Amino acid sequence: xxxxxxxxxxxxxxxxxxxxxxxxxxxxxxxxxxxxxxxxxxxxxxxxxxxxxxxxxxxxxxxxxxxxxxxxxxxxxxxxxxxxxxxxxxxxxxxxxxxxxxxxxxxxxxxxxxxxxxxxxxxxxxxxxxxxxxxxxxxxxxxxxxxxxxxxxxxxxxxxxxxxxxxxxxxxxxxxxxxxxxxxxxxxxxxxxxxxxxxxxxxxxxxxxxxxxxxxxxxxxxxxxxxxxxxxxxxxxxxxxxxxxxxxxxxxxxxxxxxxxxxxxxxxxxxxxxxxxxxxxxxxxxxxxxxxxxxxxxxxxxxxxxxxxxxxxxxxxxxxxxxxxxxxxxxxxxxxxxxxxxxxxxxxxxxxxxxxxxxxxxxxxxxxxxxxxxxxxxxxxxxxxxxxxxxxxxxxxxxxxxxxxxxxxxxxxxxxxxxxxxxxxxxxxxxxxxxxxxxxxxxxxxxxxxxxxxxxxxxxxxxxxxxxxxxxxxxxxxxxxxxxxxxxxxxxxxxxxxxxxxxxxxxxxxxxxxxxxxxxxxxxxxxxxxxxxxxxxxxxxxxxxxxxxxxxxxxxxxxxxxxxxxxxxxxxxxxxxxxxxxxxxxxxxxxxxxxxxxxxxxxxxxxxxxxxxxxxxxxxxxxxxxxxxxxxxxxxxxxxxxxxxxxxxxxxxxxxxxxxxxxxxxxxxxxxxxxxxxxxxxxxxxxxxxxxxxxxxxxxxxxxxxxxxxxxxxxxxxxxxxxxxxxxxxxxxxxxxxxxxxxxxxxxxxxxxxxxxxxxxxxxxxxxxxxxxxxxxxxxxxxxxxxxxxxxxxx
Amino acid sequence: xxxxxxxxxxxxxxxxxxxxxxxxxxxxxxxxxxxxxxxxxxxxxxxxxxxxxxxxxx
Numbered sequence: 001x002x003x004x005x006x007x008x009x010x011x012x013x014x015x016x017x018x019x020x021x022x023x024x025x026x027x028x029x030x031x032x033x034x035x036x037x038x039x040x041x042x043x044x045x046x047x048x049x050x051x052x053x054x055x056x057x058x059x060x061x062x063x064x065x066x067x068x069x070x071x072x073x074x075x076x077x078x079x080x081x082x083x084x085x086x087x088x089x090x091x092x093x094x095x096x097x098x099x100x101x102x103x104x105x106x107x108x109x110x111x112x113x114x115x116x117x118x119x120x121x122x123x124x125x126x127x128x129x130x131x132x133x134x135x136x137x138x139x140x141x142x143x144x145x146x147x148x149x150x151x152x153x154x155x156x157x158x159x160x161x162x163x164x165x166x167x168x169x170x171x172x173x174x175x176x177x178x179x180x181x182x183x184x185x186x187x188x189x190x191x192x193x194x195x196x197x198x199x200x201x202x203x204x205x206x207x208x209x210x211x212x213x214x215x216x217x218x219x220x221x222x223x224x225x226x227x228x229x230x231x232x233x234x235x236x237x238x239x240x241x242x243x244x245x246x247x248x249x250x251x252x253x254x255x256x257x258x259x260x261x262x263x264x265x266x267x268x269x270x271x272x273x274x275x276x277x278x279x280x281x282x283x284x285x286x287x288x289x290x291x292x293x294x295x296x297x298x299x300x301x302x303x304x305x306x307x308x309x310x311x312x313x314x315x316x317x318x319x320x321x322x323x324x325x326x327x328x329x330x331x332x333x334x335x336x337x338x339x340x341x342x343x344x345x346x347x348x349x350x351x352x353x354x355x356x357x358x359x360x361x362x363x364x365x366x367x368x369x370x371x372x373x374x375x376x377x378x379x380x381x382x383x384x385x386x387x388x389x390x391x392x393x394x395x396x397x398x399x400x401x402x403x404x405x406x407x408x409x410x411x412x413x414x415x416x417x418x419x420x421x422x423x424x425x426x427x428x429x430x431x432x433x434x435x436x437x438x439x440x441x442x443x444x445x446x447x448x449x450x451x452x453x454x455x456x457x458x459x460x461x462x463x464x465x466x467x468x469x470x471x472x473x474x475x476x477x478x479x480x481x482x483x484x485x486x487x488x489x490x491x492x493x494x495x496x497x498x499x500x501x502x503x504x505x506x507x508x509x510x511x512x513x514x515x516x517x518x519x520x521x522x523x524x525x526x527x528x529x530x531x532x533x534x535x536x537x538x539x540x541x542x543x544x545x546x547x548x549x550x551x552x553x554x555x556x557x558x559x560x561x562x563x564x565x566x567x568x569x570x571x572x573x574x575x576x577x578x579x580x581x582x583x584x585x586x587x588x589x590x591x592x593x594x595x596x597x598x599x600x601x602x603x604x605x606x607x608x609x610x611x612x613x614x615x616x617x618x619x620x621x622x623x624x625x626x627x628x629x630x631x632x633x634x635x636x637x638x639x640x641x642x643x644x645x646x647x648x649x650x651x652x653x654x655x656x657x658x659x660x661x662x663x664x665x666x667x668x669x670x671x672x673x674x675x676x677x678x679x680x681x682x683x684x685x686x687x688x689x690x691x692x693x694x695x696x697x698x699x700x701x702x703x704x705x706x707x708x709x710x711x712x713x714x715x716x717x718x719x720x721x722x723x724x725x726x727x728x729x730x731x732x733x734x735x736x737x738x739x740x741x742x743x744x745x746x747x748x749x750x751x752x753x754x755x756x757x758x759x760x761x762x763x764x765x766x767x768x769x770x771x772x773x774x775x776x777x778x779x780x781x782x783x784x785x786x787x788x789x790x791x792x793x794x795x
Numbered sequence: 796x797x798x799x800x801x802x803x804x805x806x807x808x809x810x811x812x813x814x815x816x817x818x819x820x821x822x823x824x825x826x827x828x829x830x831x832x833x834x835x836x837x838x839x840x841x842x843x844x845x846x847x848x849x850x851x852x853x
Contacts, residue, residue: 046838122828122830202799
């Protein structure tokens with residue numbers, strides 16, 4: 001059978017050969033086969049029927065995690081959300097959930113273990129709600145079980161530090177439901193009035209029903225606005241909810257007066273409809289992305305526990321319990337949780353998290369390793385110099401937190417307007433009332449004053465922002481551009497400078513090394529190369545082994561490593577060499593370019609690995625387009641040489657800064673801000689976190705939306721990078737649309753005011769004008785945001 | 796004329812029933828995840844189909 005045609009029955013990746021098989025099904029690795037076996041033995045093959053090859057590849061799975069620490073009372077109590085005797089409810093984040101099969105498997109976990117009582121998946125949030133019996137299964141066993149199936153739960157330090165489980169607040173929905181019910185019935189009861197009902201008895205009867213119905217609207221549904229207005233007033237700023245509350249109260253008191261004095265039907269239909277529309281708008285805006293975390297900090301990158309070596313024994317210990325002087329065993333790809341000393345002879349450490357420098361560093365015994373470094377290669381022992389909370393990285397983070405505190409928000413356009421609006425309306429009401437007081441009577445003056453407040457109630461104004469910005473955010477989200485809140489969207493229009501991080505932002509994180517074969521390597525040659533590459537733990541060697549994964553390693557007779565240069569070896573009478581220009585100079589005739597790693601067999605160059613970073617698609621076009629509106633600069637922790645490689649992609653007047661430490665990045669942003677600039681910082685991770693938080697807007701470019709998002713205001717799906725200019729233009733444009741909506745609602749308010757100041761505002765006029773302004777704003781908001789998205793070429 | 800009162804009472808009962816249904820739906824958490832239930836529909840069939848094939852083996 002041909003190799004190419006084989007794909008793993010479990011995960012769909014191509015199989016290196018046909019040796020791993022079961023029931024006529026082929027697997028890419030033992031891990032995948034094991035999962036299949038488990039599922040098959042329990043009669044759960046439906047997993048493969050719902051979605052073909054739904055599994056999560058086990059080939060690249062990192063070592064088996066030890067979950068025993070989850071059973072310690074300390075961790076356990078923080079993680080569970082509810083307990084009833086021995087029955088425990090827990091909510092786990094599982095980023096791997098990606099299809100219907102996942103949902104099915106996780107919800108049928110009870111078939112795999114009798115201790116699991118039930119499970120429910122929330123697909124968009126990628127969460128699993130689980131009930132289990134503590135007598136029959138431990139939490140660590142559950143974590144182990146689902147991790148074995150490929151769904152390792154994402155539990156991080158942040159979850160343990162603070163109990164993050166907050167029950168959902170459903171009161172908003174109740175309020176919406178009650179407002180809808182009352183508004184519908186009040187309008188029904190008001191219908192006879194619209195049609196000119198003459199019978200007074202009926203009029204009073206209907207009015208009384210309306211009054212009863214309006215009470216829950218006023219005291220229950222509308223109290224969101226009262227609360228917000230009150231909070232605003234206490235802090236001394238007039239937000240949009242102040243005039244809204246004023247309007248609602250004016251509507252109700254006027255109606256109450258009219259109904260009790262039997263002088264008219266009041267404006268309760270307007271009141272209930274208004275509250276309902278406003279709540280609808282709020283709901284629209286709130287309905288954004290539960291599944292994204294915008295406020296993760298360094299703790300989400302750290303493991304939860306580490307292997308501590310105590311009296312010659314390994315023990316899994318919670319990170320918070322680690323002390324200075326503890327000896328830890330760190331495995332390949334694991335992160336060093338605190339500053340430490342290296343106890344083994346040497347180790348490669350990847351500091352890209354902390355500094356942005358993409359080349360792993362070789363450290364020797366006794367040298368200091370900073371927290372946040374990732375080990376690459378063989379496991380090593382380290383001795384802690386500090387506790388986790390005192391380490392460089394944690395300190396750095398705390399410093400940022402302190403220096404920035406709460407980010408000073410942008411003033412919302414509607415709140416800015418509300419400030420003037422409130423004063424102007426109160427002024428007009430006062431003027432009109434005093435005019436009529438002298439012209440007519442006190443009661444008429446009061447009536448006019450209240451009428452002004454009623455008709456000026458800025459329902460359209462209050463609706464504009466949620467409808468326009470809410471819909472714009474939804475459109476942007478659909479295109480992989482997720483904003484933290486609508487305030488951020490309004491803020492984009494004010495920005496004028498743009499700072500980019502390099503590694504992982506402008507260059508791709510995945511394809512740092514590109515492997516090029518001069519001729520297609522034969523199976524034998526591949527085996528030779530793999531044999532030698534396996535000898536070393538250098539990341540480049542790993543890359544080679546990974547590239548040639550299909551070839552079985554040949555037997556190596558001799559090998560020697562030249563630190564910092566490469567490897568040489570002999571296998572099956574062939575001389576093999578992998579290394580840099582200096583090492584290969586004695587082997588081959590060609591002169592290798594600096595920075596390129598060559599592979600030679602018997603004195604002939606057969607392949608090269610270029611360390612060239614791969615820039616994002618359309619980088620040049622994106623930067624040119626952004627360069628028209630923003631001053632661009634590049635800020636990188638990497639070397640000058642690599643920074644300058646991107647020079648040709650930037651517009652001419654862009655600025656370049658290299659070898660920047662996280663602190664310097666932060667200061668750079670600060671300096672720009674002090675010079676009066678509004679700065680967007682775009683980065684990808686922890687090393688930029690300080691700068692991202694300091695910047696007026698922090699954009700994080702993310703490969704995996706659900707698992708990687710440090711503190712930021714915006715998350716951009718990296719697959720959408722080429723669309724960035726359109727997305728930004730759309731965001732800026734949506735603020736203009738908001739202005740349009742505000743103008744429309746102000747026009748209605750002006751018309752209404754014209755009636756009100758003359759003392760001509762009848763319930764009928766109010767009943768037509770008020771909903772009409774709301775509906776116009778809703779229509780404008782929906783239509784214009786769709787149209788703009790179409791124009792910008794967004795989905 | 797009194798028919799109007801009956802109708803209004805009836806109308807309220809119907810509307811209140813809808814409000815009660817709405818509150819019940821919110822309370823049971825139906826508005827918290829509107830996506831996954833649509834996927835769950837898919838596999839009700841799948842499970843029965845495997846069960847059927849299982850019984851054929853017997």
